[in-house]
Amino acid sequence: MFKIHYFPAPGRAEVSRLCLTLGGIPYEDVHYTGATFAEAKAKFPFAQVPVLEFPDGKMLAQSGAIDRYTAKLAGLYPEDPLQVAFADQAVFLLNDFTDLFTSTYSLPLEDKIKARQEILAGKGGEKLKMLEKLVASAGGGYLAGDKLSFADLTLFVSFSTMICGQLDGMPKDLLKDYPALQAFRNKIAAEPGVKAYYDKHSDGFRAAFKPDA
Ligand SMILES: N[C@@H](CCC(=O)N[C@@H](CS)C(=O)NCC(=O)O)C(=O)O
Incomplete structure (x- = not known):
């Protein structure tokens, strides 16, 4: 195993x-x-x-x-190379956002909160707007073709983590200004397999991984 x-x-x-x-x-x-x-x-x-x-x-x-x-x-990796590229495009844009926070993890609590809020007010906010545009362009569907892929799961996990309270300085209502990201997170959370996983693993931060969290 x-x-x-x-x-x-x-x-x-x-x-x-x-x-x-x-x-x-x-x-x-x-x-x-x-x-x-x-x-x-x-x-x-x-x-x-x-x-x-x-x-x-x-x-x-x-x-x-x-x-x-x-x-x-x-079976969560697209077969079409173009759809693989679209899946990777979404994940790499997300990485551009999360990488902005790398240096904040080792800061003392107060500095960490301040640094993260500054990032969100600047470059981080810009990347979130780009993610919002990308997800909105999927028109309520998936990021790569018409099938759930690892890219959808990656963005779902990251958005859920942002609002789960694990990251000091990251507001739990962060997604309220990004309706497409919020709707997308809820859509993936409601996928039957995903929902079943979090019905079983709802401990601690994972409460925020459920639909409409
Ligand atoms: N690029 C690596 C980064 C892995 C990484 O940073 N892991 C952290 C936990 S999230 C770790 O093992 N930290 C302990 C250490 O580096 O000693 C990946 O995506 O797997």
């Missing part, structure tokens, strides 16, 4: 967890605390998680690679 090594939070492991779950592919979630991760990290390819471990013990790191591999196994 596959193993996904990560912390108990959604974070960078959630898209692959969803892909395997939606694809009906069994896996074991192996969770770490700060202390158990410090002990275990040397065994991972790049001393980081998430890591997907294969039944023979081989390990795959980098969430982008894990997400695409598990999406392929689950």
Whole structure:
């Protein structure tokens, strides 16, 4: 059976967890605390998680690679190369937004909140407007063709994380000014497989991953 090594939070492991779950592919979630991760990290390819471990013990790191591999196994990776490119386009635009916050994670709480609010008022807000435009152009549908893909799940996980309260300085009503992003998040949350997953895993921050959260 596959193993996904990560912390108990959604974070960078959630898209692959969803892909395997939606694809009906069994896996074991192996969770770490700060202390158990410090002990275990040397065994991972790049001393980081998430890591997907294969039944023979081989390990795959980098969430982008894990997400695409598990999406392929689950039928959540478009067959048409053009649709793959549209899926990647959405995910890379999202990365441009989330990368803006990288330097804020190590800041003390007050500075972190201030820095994040400044980003949202500036470049972050600009990227959110672009994401809003991109998602609106899907006209209420999916991001790559007429089928759910890893790109939809990636944006869903990221938007849900933004409003779940895990990220200090990120307002829980962030999406209220972005109606297409809000509607899109709710639409993916209501996908039967996604909804069933969060009916089962509604602990802590995952309460915000439900429809209309
Ligand atoms: N680019 C990598 C980044 C992985 C990463 O930053 N993982 C964090 C947890 S979200 C980690 O392992 N941090 C502990 C460390 O670097 O020691 C990916 O997307 O998988």
